[in-house]
Amino acid sequence: MKNRPMVLLFFSVFLGIIIYLSRIWLLFLLLPILAIFHPIQQFPRFQKVFSFLLFTLFFSLGFIRTAQVLAPLTYIQSNIEEGEIIQFRGELYKKDVKESGITYYLRDVISEGECLGNVIYYPSEDYASLGSILSLSGSVTYFESARNEGGFDAKTYYYSQNIYLKMEEVSGEEVLTSGNVIWEQLFQLQQRIKQVEVLSLPQEEGGLLAAITVGDRGEMDEEVKNLFANVGISHIIAVSGLHVSVVGMGLYRLLRRRRHIASSAICAGIIVVLYGVMCGNSVSTIRAVGMFLLSLTALVLLCDYDACTAIFVMASFLLLKNPFYLYHISFQLSFVIVLGVVSVASPLGNAYDVHCRLRWEKTHKKSKGRRWKKNRKERLIRSLIVSICIQLCSLPMILWHFYTIPLYSLLLNLILLPLIGILLGCGLFAGFVGALFPIPIAILKLLFLPSHWILYFYEMLSSLVSKLPYCSLAVGRPNLYLLLFYYSALLLLARYLVHIARTRLLYSMKLEDEYGRSYSPLPARYQRCIVIVMVCLLLLPVLFFIRKPEDFEIAMLDVGQGDGIYLQDGMGGNYFIDGGSTSDSNVGTRVILPFFKYRGIQAIDNWYVTHPDLDHISGLIEVLDSGYDVKRITVAKYIIRNDNFTQLIEAAENNGTEVFVADVGDTWKDEEKGHEFLLQAIYAGNEAELEDANANSLVLYLAYDDFEGVFTGDIGSEQESVIISNIDKIKNIDFLKVAHHGSNYSSSEAWCEFVDPTVAFCSVGEKNRYGHPGIEAVSRLENTGAKIYYTKDAGELMLSYVEHRIIVKEMVR
Numbered sequence: 001m002k003n004r005p006m007v008l009l010f011f012s013v014f015l016g017i018i019i020y021l022s023r024i025w026l027l028f029l030l031l032p033i034l035a036i037f038h039p040i041q042q043f044p045r046f047q048k049v050f051s052f053l054l055f056t057l058f059f060s061l062g063f064i065r066t067a068q069v070l071a072p073l074t075y076i077q078s079n080i081e082e083g084e085i086i087q088f089r090g091e092l093y094k095k096d097v098k099e100s101g102i103t104y105y106l107r108d109v110i111s112e113g114e115c116l117g118n119v120i121y122y123p124s125e126d127y128a129s130l131g132s133i134l135s136l137s138g139s140v141t142y143f144e145s146a147r148n149e150g151g152f153d154a155k156t157y158y159y160s161q162n163i164y165l166k167m168e169e170v171s172g173e174e175v176l177t178s179g180n181v182i183w184e185q186l187f188q189l190q191q192r193i194k195q196v197e198v199l200s201l202p203q204e205e206g207g208l209l210a211a212i213t214v215g216d217r218g219e220m221d222e223e224v225k226n227l228f229a230n231v232g233i234s235h236i237i238a239v240s241g242l243h244v245s246v247v248g249m250g251l252y253r254l255l256r257r258r259r260h261i262a263s264s265a266i267c268a269g270i271i272v273v274l275y276g277v278m279c280g281n282s283v284s285t286i287r288a289v290g291m292f293l294l295s296l297t298a299l300v301l302l303c304d305y306d307a308c309t310a311i312f313v314m315a316s317f318l319l320l321k322n323p324f325y326l327y328h329i330s331f332q333l334s335f336v337i338v339l340g341v342v343s344v345a346s347p348l349g350n351a352y353d354v355h356c357r358l359r360w361e362k363t364h365k366k367s368k369g370r371r372w373k374k375n376r377k378e379r380l381i382r383s384l385i386v387s388i389c390i391q392l393c394s395l396p397m398i399l400w401h402f403y404t405i406p407l408y409s410l411l412l413n414l415i416l417l418p419l420i421g422i423l424l425g426c427g428l429f430a431g432f433v434g435a436l437f438p439i440p441i442a443i444l445k446l447l448f449l450p451s452h453w454i455l456y457f458y459e460m461l462s463s464l465v466s467k468l469p470y471c472s473l474a475v476g477r478p479n480l481y482l483l484l485f486y487y488s489a490l491l492l493l494a495r496y497l498v499h500i501a502r503t504r505l506l507y508s509m510k511l512e513d514e515y516g517r518s519y520s521p522l523p524a525r526y527q528r529c530i531v532i533v534m535v536c537l538l539l540l541p542v543l544f545f546i547r548k549p550e551d552f553e554i555a556m557l558d559v560g561q562g563d564g565i566y567l568q569d570g571m572g573g574n575y576f577i578d579g580g581s582t583s584d585s586n587v588g589t590r591v592i593l594p595f596f597k598y599r600g601i602q603a604i605d606n607w608y609v610t611h612p613d614l615d616h617i618s619g620l621i622e623v624l625d626s627g628y629d630v631k632r633i634t635v636a637k638y639i640i641r642n643d644n645f646t647q648l649i650e651a652a653e654n655n656g657t658e659v660f661v662a663d664v665g666d667t668w669k670d671e672e673k674g675h676e677f678l679l680q681a682i683y684a685g686n687e688a689e690l691e692d693a694n695a696n697s698l699v700l701y702l703a704y705d706d707f708e709g710v711f712t713g714d715i716g717s718e719q720e721s722v723i724i725s726n727i728d729k730i731k732n733i734d735f736l737k738v739a740h741h742g743s744n745y746s747s748s749e750a751w752c753e754f755v756d757p758t759v760a761f762c763s764v765g766e767k768n769r770y771g772h773p774g775i776e777a778v779s780r781l782e783n784t785g786a787k788i789y790y791t792k793d794a795g796e797l798m799l800s801y802v803e804h805r806i807i808v809k810e811m812v813r
Helices: 005-022 025-037 045-079 154-159 181-200 203-214 222-231 241-256 261-278 283-300 307-321 323-327 329-363 376-402 409-436 441-447 449-466 480-508 524-545 587-599 614-625 643-655 717-726 749-755 775-782
Strands: 085-098 101-111 118-121 133-141 163-177 404-406 472-474 553-556 562-568 574-581 606-609 632-636 658-662 667-672 675-683 699-704 707-711 735-737 759-762 787-790 797-802 805-810
Touching: 005 045, 005 307, 005 323, 045 163, 045 307, 045 323, 085 118, 085 163, 154 163, 154 323, 181 203, 181 261, 181 409, 181 441, 203 222, 203 409, 203 449, 222 404, 222 449, 241 261, 241 283, 241 409, 261 283, 283 307, 283 329, 307 323, 307 329, 323 329, 329 376, 329 480, 376 404, 376 409, 376 480, 376 524, 409 441, 409 449, 441 449, 480 524, 562 587, 562 614, 574 587, 574 614, 587 614, 606 614, 614 643, 632 643, 643 658, 675 717, 717 749, 749 775, 759 797, 775 787, 787 805
Parallel strands: 118 163, 574 606, 606 632, 632 658, 707 735, 735 759, 759 787
Antiparallel strands: 085 101, 085 133, 101 118, 133 163, 404 472, 553 562, 553 797, 562 574, 667 675, 675 699, 699 707, 797 805
């Protein structure tokens, strides 16, 4: 703490932000206690007073800055209705160009004299320069929170960038002031480089290279992006420390050959800042550029550069700029990885160097005048140690945000990362040449040839790895307390190994530490402890695979206009009913698969298909096409065998999934530890109605201990009457899945009175063209006294049954 005061200042800022965001005003009472027991107590009196004043100052800055950033959001929530038309103006600070169109980002937006923070909207064309002040009017749209577990949380994502509103139906666009010439020229240069790369390389490679070199993902192929994420190398796409160090240090060393240190550092610093601005000034880019500038400053001033101090300086700067960066994925991943390098990877790499040096000195005692130098094997092992440590540090954050462990990412990164310098250098050189000079496309293709070979190798190797068994293991989002325990254990184990290495070094050199203590040779038991600690380090990730058995649960996903229901039997069995949507064409990849990853569901034991309408099977087909492990699909005996059904069967066959045809009375049962789970087909269609897919829906009866429920598919009132007349045990049930999304032609009065549910779930899309749920059907259900929940209002619905009590949780509310 004495040597790194920025650590104290960072935690002062951090504490101020957390106290304001959590509204825990009573923590102010803890400040006198912190003043007494804080580590600054070890300082001399003057330093103690000065440090406490700094702590108070930066705590106040964090607290006040958070209040300033939240003020526009508070005003918006209190005074502006969604859909309201407002007149506003703001500064254009970012443009995002994609195939689908262009997005404008405005900051410091003012409407009727009040600040609204930052805003985004979608103009029909690019008509303004960066830095321009724009005036326009538009309809206010709020950002939504994630509607399903594992889904994209637009609200948190945009709020973390101080973007509180999205404007639609924009009109009256007017440019009030001219823009910043440098910003606009850098943006145009970025676009020209992207165009050159896309034209000179195959489409997926051009878009990938543009993302790697200039941070523009507008032309990047979605399949390539998913492939890299699946195998654990997506970090090379984000412009961060790796890119800035390659560009910045390469440029500095080149300039250093002919220039003075100061002039070389100034030139390199200016160019790296401009490069960061051109790449979009993302959180990771700002952090990397800032740390690079601090390293250059240390070189010029002939000071030692401390990466730990630099990371806390940039963290404090970014949090004071925007306290909501705490929730930004780039901030979390970037700083955790850099801190991991500083606090774990580098110290353990240095500890290995000490071990190698002492081993060499022991075997070369008589070799006077010779000095130890790492050989190839030692350099390779050190790189492996550092890479493993970085993976161990980043793993919890990857699991927190992506829910999967890319099993082969360590090996893949060791092979691919050494090529990133060549890729960046060749790609940027060819891109700048093509953007600045009128060069024939044939010559440009020759200049991009090294980049093409490297990218082809990246894609080929990633594709091969993705086909290996257990390439990506879905273990789910870890518990927050488990994350804290993991990082604490990792730091303690790493510190212990570093302490052992330091002890050995001091003993070998007959030196004393800073407290005047001398050291004796390590006993044999310490040698065994080292092995045990190293094994514990490598086994730490096993913690994330240890999961307590899930309790019984029904989860109705918000798939829009469609159905998708997950069942957990409380004994490790995973079941799913339907899974499709007509309002979301990619519901399988956008909703269902992310839900499985979030929950850590490795496979579905039985997937029940009520009928083959697309709003019930479109997502299932996507899941099968992705190669996800679905052990069995169950369909009704009289299911309509239309084109959708044929497509489903083909997808199942290609995935190696068994298809089972169920008839009335077929039962699936599981028993364990005093609990019994049962699913039974109580309706499987009618041979006389082979033209009506809804009428031939598979209807399932569920029993878990004394809890009972019915899943109805899209049956109508006629099928309800048939079931009532044949099945008596569904009377007065606990749970009902409302038939046909709440259609007036289902949920008849006789049916509602007969089943008389305690709780009913209705899967229905907002503002759907069918008018679901019908007013009459809702009225009939409400007359039974049932509590009805709708996915259009609450997002994902989760029902659990604990100690004979029904507990319902809503994702959105």
